[in-house]
Amino acid sequence: MLNHRSVLLIFILGLFVAPYPSFAAEPSQKKWWPSEWGSDDQLGALNRLNPTKVLQAASLIKTGKIYDMAHIFEEDMPLFELTPEDRKYTLTVPGAPSWGPMGDNQLVWNEDYIAGHLSQDGTQFDSLSHMATVVGDVKNLKDIRYYNGLSHADIGSGRGFKKLGVEQVKPIFTRGILIDIAGYKKRMLACSEEISVADLKAALIAQGQSEASIQPGDALFYYTGWGALWKTDNKKFNSCTPGLSAQAGDWLVAKKVVLVGSDNWAVEAIPGPDPTIFAPNHQKFLVENGIYIMENVDFRSLLADQVYEFAFVFGAIPFKGATGSPARPFAVR
Template sequence: MMRNQTSSTSQTIRFTLIAFGLGVGLTTLVIGGADDATPIGTKWWPSEFGPADERGAANRITPKKVLEARDLIQDGKIYQLGRLYEHGMPIPGKRHFSLTIPGLPTGLPTGNNQMVSNDELVSGEIGQVGTQFDGLGHVGCRVNGEDIFYNGFKLSEFGNPYGLEKLGVENVGVFLTRGILLDVAAIRKADRLPNGYVIKPAELQACLDTADLEIRTGDMVLLRTGHGKLWMEDNDTYGEGEPGLGLAAARFLTDRKVALIGADTWAIEAVPHESDELSYPVHQWNLTRHGVYHLENLDLEELAADKVYEFAFMFSPLRLRGATGSPGNPIAVR
């Protein structure tokens, strides 16, 4: 996710009416007055994985899913889905990324063999720039003055400026699972979907029908919009908005118990949003309510060009204690 927008309303009744107006049909939302009402519907905790759980949908990566992924490898071709981390890449807001090699060489000659060495110094919001994995400590919701995240964890109880004491990415583990590509740009016969384009459930189903696939529990779902073609070509347009999921399409995926959603965009969801009353509602729906992770700023062009719609997917977030996210280079293998 790249930038802040106007804060969402704190009135449950307004959120409810907006959500129904968008066709989400959320049976869990209430119209004010209930003790468990929040700005995003009824309380979402405890998790289906237990009241102490910090892994969310990563619990769906079972040995059975790993073996299912293994069986999808046919010719051994590897697709790197991560972007280069480099100077000049699209960066949200005032975040930054810098890599320098101090000294050149950093380590002066030592020993009779005159060994020299170089090290790098990296600074920046390392988990939230470039290809980025959103952990469950990344996005929450303010409820009656308390900032509440996945599984009801309160920021006042687990927040620490030197690393979160709950929901850090060190809890996630490894994703090795079945992956599927939903090429929405292709079924819309578009080179690139425009900024603000809202992907709907019918379009996701059309992608599945075209590829003769179904979504299974624990899958990784990749969404191609064509927006990634702007990366390092037109960074201004890339960063000022994007096509992506609406709330109804997000529910389509969480209803099918996916583990992870990725896209060739910086926030997974449509920006501008479906309603200017809401700020990144799909993030809250996926991460906060359902514990489903995001992988953003992916390169899906080679995968789409080869029409690879089902594959083994692999990604291991860095074990950064207390971090909200992680960099990395996810891969697909066919």
């Protein structure tokens, strides 16, 4: 039987392999384009990052302490998988040493290669080509629409996207906000538990902030406690996710954030409360509003120091035409 994660992967892979429908019965009737930044825009919400916003983020740096927000990429990390046989991650150093010795100084060196998926494993970043919405006939690639209304027929390719690839994402330096939902509730959130707007507001108050703390151009992160399962219970980690309700997603859209990140593999509750709607926050963030997503973020060091506001730094690896990137984000305080 297909679980919700399998359905999501089949939908994503289907965009490249064959024009088969997702489990949604009816196409979307909503039109979300052109973007507020123009019909040619590929950058999305990152248009909000201007020099003033960068300087605001820089002003938060008082101690010079750097906080790593990425998990180590390794073979025993949880893998975003259809079945255990479908998803692998291996790093190989051929020869070990790979070359040499060379010259009278007898120099040897090593190289390596990785076999695995480019994105969706480890701490990772979704670009705007990661998700699309069917607006008509699912067999018509022109009716599969991405951010700014771009159609799969025009930009999609099995060899990478002609537009909206991750190479379009400029380096990010902005103000970051971390909301400790698990700390506010004093427990790890449950499988499929939704985070409401009221939860977000209450957690902000509990950590000495307020609703007004979230400002346009911010990168917004939240901690569910699910990250404690990383490499301690991969099966449970992969089975489902707690996360933002659809209403909470709308609230963050209205706040004009540029990125939303969490400590699990989705920025929403999966399975969600409505079996006919899948991953609405992915849809409203990536497709409709150009807001980027970061998943499997490691907040342990930030939480240990109770750092909830910081300068956030990230650069996606510019693989041309890719739908995402492995991520090494960090915070500076």
